[in-house]
Amino acid sequence: MAEIRVNPTRMEMKRYQTRYQTARRGHKLLKDKRDELMRLFLDVVREDKALRERVEAALKEVYGGFTVASAVSSPKMLQEALICPKKEGALEVDHKNLMSVNVPVFRLQVQAAGNTDRYNYGMAFTSGELDSALRALADVMEDLMRMAELEKTAQLLAEEIERTRRRVNALEYILMPQYLEIIRTIRMRLEENDRGNTTRLMKVKDMMVQAQMEQNAQADEDEESETSAS
Amino acid sequence: MYKIGIIGKRDAVLGFMALGFSVHEAATVEEAAKELHMMARSQEYGVIFLTEDYAVQLENETARYRDLPLPAIVSIPGQEGSTGYGMSNLRRAVERAVGADILFKNNEPAQTEKEERNKP
Numbered sequence: 001m002a003e004i005r006v007n008p009t010r011m012e013m014k015r016y017q018t019r020y021q022t023a024r025r026g027h028k029l030l031k032d033k034r035d036e037l038m039r040l041f042l043d044v045v046r047e048d049k050a051l052r053e054r055v056e057a058a059l060k061e062v063y064g065g066f067t068v069a070s071a072v073s074s075p076k077m078l079q080e081a082l083i084c085p086k087k088e089g090a091l092e093v094d095h096k097n098l099m100s101v102n103v104p105v106f107r108l109q110v111q112a113a114g115n116t117d118r119y120n121y122g123m124a125f126t127s128g129e130l131d132s133a134l135r136a137l138a139d140v141m142e143d144l145m146r147m148a149e150l151e152k153t154a155q156l157l158a159e160e161i162e163r164t165r166r167r168v169n170a171l172e173y174i175l176m177p178q179y180l181e182i183i184r185t186i187r188m189r190l191e192e193n194d195r196g197n198t199t200r201l202m203k204v205k206d207m208m209v210q211a212q213m214e215q216n217a218q219a220d221e222d223e224e225s226e227t228s229a230s
Numbered sequence: 231m232y233k234i235g236i237i238g239k240r241d242a243v244l245g246f247m248a249l250g251f252s253v254h255e256a257a258t259v260e261e262a263a264k265e266l267h268m269m270a271r272s273q274e275y276g277v278i279f280l281t282e283d284y285a286v287q288l289e290n291e292t293a294r295y296r297d298l299p300l301p302a303i304v305s306i307p308g309q310e311g312s313t314g315y316g317m318s319n320l321r322r323a324v325e326r327a328v329g330a331d332i333l334f335k336n337n338e339p340a341q342t343e344k345e346e347r348n349k350p
Contacts, residue, residue, distance in 0.1 A: 037327075038327070038328070041327050042333070045320060045323065045324055045333060046333070048320060049317070049320060049333065052316055052317060052320065055306070056306075056307050056312040056316065059306060059307050059312075060307065060311055060312070062245065063242070063307075063309050063311075066241070066244070066245050067309075070241070078244070079244065081248075082244055082245065082247045082248045088250040089233075089234050089249055089250030089251055090231045090232065090233065090234070090250075091231065091232040091233065091234050091276035091277060092231060092232075093232050093276045093300065095299070102299055103299070104276070104299055104300060104302065106276060106277060106302075108234075109231070110249075110250060133245060134245065134248055134249075137245050137246070137248075137249060138249060141249060144279070144304075144306070145277070147304065148277040148279075148302045148304045149302070151302060151304050151319075151320070152299075152302035152304075154320065154323045155296050155297070155323055156297065156299065157327065158323040158324070158326045158327040159296075159297050159326075161326075161327040161328075162326055162327060165329075
């Protein structure tokens, strides 16, 4: 890790300690967010998986029905029967907030023109196979919409989880150790300065004591010589 | 109100016409790509279904819309039946989020639960 140059002062240390605390709190929050997102995501994916299996099986049936229908009637007639729909499928899109991820909620709105039976062609020239294929397709519609919704949700959640995970890791493995390292460095420097100061004081005290002793000795000597002289 | 679109080969999408989907036939991949971008840009579509035969080849085009809230581009099996592409898409989402494929490796749910607990 690259060494970061900081002033080894108590104030700077205090600042980094605050930043470390903030980072730790953020890290904990993001971790909780990630866990909750993951829980939601797995639920969504499980449901989507089951739904997709069901839809794919149902669509297979539908396509089979259409194949039979097109076999028993001419392509032109088939197209004529289907090309002008009586219904108009529209989608109402709501948004739901999942852990601050905006996901769409689809609601199908089928607007039928005129009478509301499901077939938009006369019975005269079409085959029964077409009827049943269409019915099967209409039945799978709800599931299709739900699947689209779930799949989009899964994609959006996956993106958010990835981003949150990166943030968590950045805090855990880069930012927080860095702060700790800085705080440690400053503490060491301060302690070292402290020790330097103490030894200097001890040294100065020694010198002062020495000087005092010398002075005292000098004074004693002077006194002695004075008394001997008198 | 949003429209529901579907892109695919003629035989595959004809039936959806009767349900009021906005059907876009595409005979080639290039056509499908063009339709896809046009539909996605128009902002009129909430969901765009794409048959798997095209979805496989338009991977990069659909990725562009993956992280936007709308439209949802969803692959459905075409006339040839399911190729498993839709599922592999889901698996990739799981891999992206979790970092490992924990749902599709095996189909036993009990195992899945265990795997989940073990994740970091």
